[in-house]
Amino acid sequence: MEANIMNSLLHATLAAVLVMAATSATAADSGNPDRGATLAAQGDGSGAPCTACHGADGAGNNAGGFPRLAGMDADYLFKQMADMNAGQRTSPVMQPNIDNFDEQQLRDLAAYYADMPVPETSTDTSVDASVMAMGSKLVNEGDWDNYVPPCSTCHGPGNQGVGHVFPALAGQHPNYIRSQLQAWQNNQRNNDPNQLMTAIAERLSQEQIDAVAAYLGSQNATKQ
Secondary structure, three states: OHHHHHHHHHHHHHHHHHHHHHHOOOHHHHOOHHHHHHHHHHOOOOOOOHHHHHOOOOOOEOOOOEOOOOOOOHHHHHHHHHHHHHOOOOOOOOHHHHOOOOHHHHHHHHHHHHHOOOOOOOOOOOOOHHHHHHHHHHHHOOEHHHOEOOOHHHHOHHHOOEOOOEOOOOOOOHHHHHHHHHHHHOOOOOOOHHHHHHHHHOOOOHHHHHHHHHHHHHOOOOOO
């Protein structure tokens, strides 16, 4: 029965995404990348500039747990920043650095990062092959015995992202993916549709989270 509920939830969420994609204006239409570049370099007036953590190329930093922003969907980036400012997503690092930006400025930042080329993926060759194999199976096939669907069910072919609801995971930094799965698992993040990620993350062991993060981080990313 739980498997049927999970399938129904997945179908309902995907249907909602299609409706939202068809009816909402995109941040790319209303954001100005040139203004966004200036904002990213100077910050919001009270916090650090975006480039301090995410780099001049938007590639982020795995060691620091700072995600790649370059080439991500503009609407997705805008929503995450807006959610942080509205208290719907908790980020002690991000929120103090963007809380002085208004909606238009957030859209400009989102457009700027979405317009950037995707940096080349760097694979951690120290990860054991068995860990990569586990990650590949979970990401591409899932673990239906434990009601865990493959990531690509929602995040699209190659996990390159689907619109502004399901972000690209391929090529994202493993430490960031790991931290977000743990946040959903611990109910520290819940700004996704129908708390779908919470339901999935809570079924994963730490070993599986590490494997999924390592595998997705090794995949080549494309611009959304």
